[in-house]
Amino acid sequence: MSQDIAVAPRIHISLEHQRLTLIGRDGGVEIEYPVSTGLNGPGERDGSGCTPRGEHFIRALIGADQPLRTVFRGRRPTGEIYSPELAQQHPGRDWILSRILWLCGRESGKNRGPGVDTFRRFIYIHGTPDTEPMGVPLSHGCVRMRNDDIVDLFGRVQAGIAVFID
Template sequence: MSSDLLQPITHKLDSLEIKQTARILHVSIAKQRMRGFQNGRLWREFVVSTGKKPPSCVENSFGTPTGLHRIAEKHGGSSKLGAVLRSRIDSGELYWELPEEEQEKNLVTTRILWLEGLEPGHNQGGDRDTYNRYVYIHGTNHEDRIGEPASGGCVLLRNREMIELFDFAEIGDLVLIEL
């Protein structure tokens, strides 16, 4: 079964002549799901939230970018559950301790996996650059919205699951985001 699930990923890798990594994440925007694979086998499936706006790789579109990416950086590895990360740095705040008006925002919490597009002209370079758009996989203070489009373009997970994913994933792992 895992090989069937991996088929869209292996097809994309072959078309771009990119070697498969031991760990791969596959995000389905339509299903609001992310599957993690290790050595060709399904490791875990997560319910996620992607962008409220239509999927897009264009800067300032606030849509989740599609295509093949890699994890470029990891941030927040020693942060507490619910920690607020500002500019990828632990602020020392926990989201539930913030004023109500601050909690209304979609905050970056717990951990960050910063994505870099691997498809020149699609999600890499110019005004279509995932990395320069600061698109992350990260925790959220609005866990009740997980499973429906709710972000400004990032992929959101529940905070405990974000820690689990962060511990599983490595810099350089591939991430395919599809409609």
């Protein structure tokens, strides 16, 4: 007699392939999205601009019911909606748009704790201007996604879901 074993849904982020994969309860791929991770490559050090590797979880989901392309600063909506005109007014701004999945490391000394803490580094999975390329590392350490994709992912996950980055 076969026994069905349900596994918890989880997220895998491949730095090499610049892909985020949501793995469902059945262990199969539910959906995949292109992403853009840290321009400075992989790394855990605070201030490095690198994307942290290893085991994480989603600590908080921010932005439910906000309009597409809502601008966030300090994890709070500014009341602005991203547009090319707004971008011209704020050149060089690191745009965090639509939704935020705030990550927290699980591995003490690697991505959790002094000098390497993913949560305290404010590492998110978040929306970015749709003009920004995906599949190419260009972020300041976060995992950037298309706005429609981050809204879709946001609706499929909950706080506590495991995230593995390699």
